Amino acid sequence: MDPGTNVLDLSQLRRSCSSCALSELCLPAGIGNDDLERLDTAVRDKRTLDRGGMLYRDGDPFEALYVVRSGSLKTFVLDDSGDVQILGFHLPGEIIGFDALASNQHVSQAEALERSSICELPYARLQQVTSEVPALHRQLMRVISREVIEEHRHLVMMGRQQAQEQLAIFLKSLADRYQRLQRDSTALTLSMSRYDIANYLGLVVETVSRLFSRLEEMGVLEVNRKSVRICRPDLLAELCRSSGVPASKRRDAG
Amino acid sequence: MDPGTNVLDLSQLRRSCSSCALSELCLPAGIGNDDLERLDTAVRDKRTLDRGGMLYRDGDPFEALYVVRSGSLKTFVLDDSGDVQILGFHLPGEIIGFDALASNQHVSQAEALERSSICELPYARLQQVTSEVPALHRQLMRVISREVIEEHRHLVMMGRQQAQEQLAIFLKSLADRYQRLQRDSTALTLSMSRYDIANYLGLVVETVSRLFSRLEEMGVLEVNRKSVRICRPDLLAELCRSSGVPASKRRDAG
DNA sequence: CGCTTCGTTGAACAGCTTCAAACCTTGTGG
């Protein structure tokens, strides 16, 4: 999408957590210089994926965790009948692959939504480094839990009935992550298809399409195919709670 | 509910993974006798919770993981407006509390659905023991991933639109877990309220109630308040896939 | 340029929700 980030100088980026712009959003966050060098030893050569390229598939042996360096991916599971459920979309600085931590093989799949580059962290080496660097271990745990919390958020979102609120939350989540990346959080580029968004939210394409149109009519967004401009972030934030959960679905604490 | 399991001989159960009937479903699975004794040293005194009692709350400091020994619990998150989303129901042998692994404080809550007894695994001690017993570490990881996979299942379920299918999947999941516990998997005792079930599935109470009635009319179930008899497990299994995802929500691999 | 896939829009339909009321259970106090 953005030519500036697509043309990566790979040689410069190789093995250089220290010099990586994502450093503060990624595993190195809060790690001292000495330890950072050790982390670098755990990072294998980067991989580049084209749109549609698979990072890992269901059943693949667990070899590494992966950090999105540029581009974006989606993760999803297939049920018995081959239906897809998208679990999440992943932007630079986000780590994926935890699903295989235990059974030693992946139980989900990760696919690039656009040309993306990935940092590979072979688990064996990573484990060794984390055992030597407690701060890194804590940081890794923090990242794992961020993942779990994100899944809870996804569940909460799908538990709500109002489709418009779901889409608002989805867009706001993207905007927030754009901000962390120091991108313009009012100018989103949706690398995923409408089908993907619909699946992620538990809706059908038509509904998502109509919702985009409705939000545009309301003056909240300006939608042009894959690029979404958030004209009224305040209104969008409002929509995330306001329309709210129907009274009968509410269930206050206790 | 069942007087035989409610009247626990606590003194006999204290610190005795070795003698625990849940052993094969729980952390000790596949652990040798020597190592089992060391695991026992990581188990603090058991706790008993009455119906409605909280095991941990949002924001509580992370101190331990918990194994359900008898009874059952629900875990849930509260969103900003105080709305509940139930994440799961937990039967004996299941481990909860992972949500706090990273931020060092819980980001969800756990509440007993009936009188329940809990094994407490203080994390500091557990960590020490797992570092000494690799098999235990692997087993713990396996259990964590079971949790992640279960959440994926929950997402897949909520992504489907057909309420009847969701309820069928929910009941089948309970039945399967009953079987693992060597209970009669055709005679379920629903310790959670209809409100809880509805919330878990993203529906309203009335819909759940009607679905129970419908499944009864269909001859699949016999429902009597909290006790559900599965008359036709085959039909129930059928309902879990058959009605299926509407074509427009399907999205085959790729 | 034709093909395919993606995205949008319209109209009818279905399923779940909403609102309302009744029933049953449980617990409390007279």
Add this chain to the structure above:
DNA sequence: CCACAAGGTTTGAAGCTGTTCAACGAAGCG
């Protein structure tokens, strides 16, 4: 022990949201 209150559960009827089916326009790709 019974009356009463409170909450959980069930059932009915109406309304609304999202789905389904269908058609068309736009973009990407051989």
